[in-house]
Amino acid sequence: MSVADNHEWQQHFKSWLTRTASAADDITDSGIRRIRRRFGREGVPKIQPYMGYASTDFIHLHGRVLTNPPISADYQSDRWWRNLSNAIQRFVSDEVPGVTVEATLDGQRATTTSDAEGYFHLELPRSESRDHVFWDIATLRILNHPRARRQSDRASCGVLSVPPDARYAIISDVDDTILHTGATDIATMAKLTFFGNARTRAPLDGVAELYEHLQRDTHGVPTNPIFYVSSSPWNLYDLLEDFLELNAIPRGPLLLRDLGFDENKFLKSGHDHKLDKARRLIKTFDQLPFLLFGDSGQEDARLYAAAAAEFPKRIHGIFIRDIDPDLVSNHDAKVDQYVRKSAEVGVPMYLVKDSTQAAEIAIEHGWLTPEAITPIQNATRRDVKRPEA
Known part of the structure; x- marks a missing residue:
């Protein structure tokens, strides 16, 4: 069997296995609902x-x-x-x-x-x-x-x-972009997910102040929309919504992922659904330029570079938070290749160590006013000293 034939067979098997698991999941759910109806335990919708x-x-x-x-x-x-x-x-x-x-x-x-x-x-x-x-x-x-x-x-x-005077829209990842999740470490991620809550989850240093200034106009009025995309399942929606509120991070629609066995759901590998959501938003708000925020720990640089290639005139800048800013790691090398690909289509992509550096770059491009830098610097320094919950 050739390599191509083997790959095609694996894809067919994976698709069959996914469809089988999805069907079994649906049958199980249906059976449970029938049992509940029989015993009068359906619950109130x-x-x-x-x-x-x-x-x-x-x-x-x-x-x-x-x-x-x-x-x-x-x-x-x-x-x-x-x-x-x-x-x-x-x-x-x-x-x-x-x-x-x-x-x-x-x-x-x-x-x-x-x-x-x-x-x-x-x-x-x-x-x-x-x-x-x-x-x-x-x-x-x-x-x-x-x-x-x-x-x-x-x-x-x-x-x-979205008001008519909005200057741009923001699409932001959640995990390790605004919220410490340890997404590159399964054990840490599981611990935070199952044993923590919205109060014990830590935001990235200075992110609340940075996003607040990005959202507001020169008069301090909320104007520029922020959309959050994540590979987290919809089951965590209430936790993430509470996290935004408790940490004074500007709220915005949370676009998450279904937890299930279907081809387009959470148990499917990869993060490409975030690109699908970004693509839909960019097409929906076709009069606005976009700024994209992600992190170096997963696939954000690759996905955002793909978006830049598809919408080079609509995406004005990409920020990738360095998850290990004190190290030169494989994550940095991976981002570097997408920085180059993004630059080839005229979209700047930046690997930033913190909110202050992101603010400095935003000011250079005119996305923030110079007055924003001091409060963002102060917030970043304050959050660095914040005790762990």
Whole structure:
């Protein structure tokens, strides 16, 4: 068997194995739901909303229908066993397929149906008379489900609306770009995921101040949208949303990944879904240039260089955080090749050691005003001295 034939056979086998596992997963979920119905243990469906965003023509909303959505955590008193219990609940999700969900905003309405994993996506026509409010709120509710309850069948969903005077949009990775995850070390990553919470997770030094200045205009008004992409599963959505709030990092839509066996889901290897999400955002907001932020620990440099090759006039700059700034490592060498590839299409890519260096480069390009450097420097120095939680 030739090398090409062997590779093709491996790809066919991998695809077959994925489809088989996906089918088994669906059958198992369906069987569990039948048993619960038989014993009257179905649970009450509730909506877990995800932050949405408004484009020129549509308001994009999504979320999930579960009978066990994440509970609000008490970050001051939670201990490791409570964090572990919450983490297990996040991953043992009890999704509800086939539920009709209605969304309302500015008098516009739309409905959709949750899929086999409980996820739903819908688009509302954007009202022509809609005011340009940076953050708005849409209302979601469950329609005509026999177990829905009036007091729990509704949810509010934050909607990011890009104002006409936005100068650029930001796409930022999460893991080891704004949040210490130890993504290059499986043991460390598992420990942080299962035994920590949003309060114990540490942000990158100075990142809150850097992103706040990037988001705001010269008058301090939130103007430039930030979108967060991550290989983390949607099961961690509430933890990441709380992390942004607790650490005063500007909020923005979190675009995560489904946890499942399908070809396009979390158990598939690689991080290319982040490129797909970046591509969709760049096409959706076709009047805005983009700044991209990632880290050197995973595939961000490769993915962003690919985006630069596809959209060289739309991407104005790429920042890659060095996960080991005190060392010359294989990560640096890997990034260097994509720095060169990005430069070939006219898009600068920078390997930066911290938020201060990123701010200095942004000021040189006019993406930040010179006045931003002092507070970002101070915040970076302060965070370096921050005790571990």
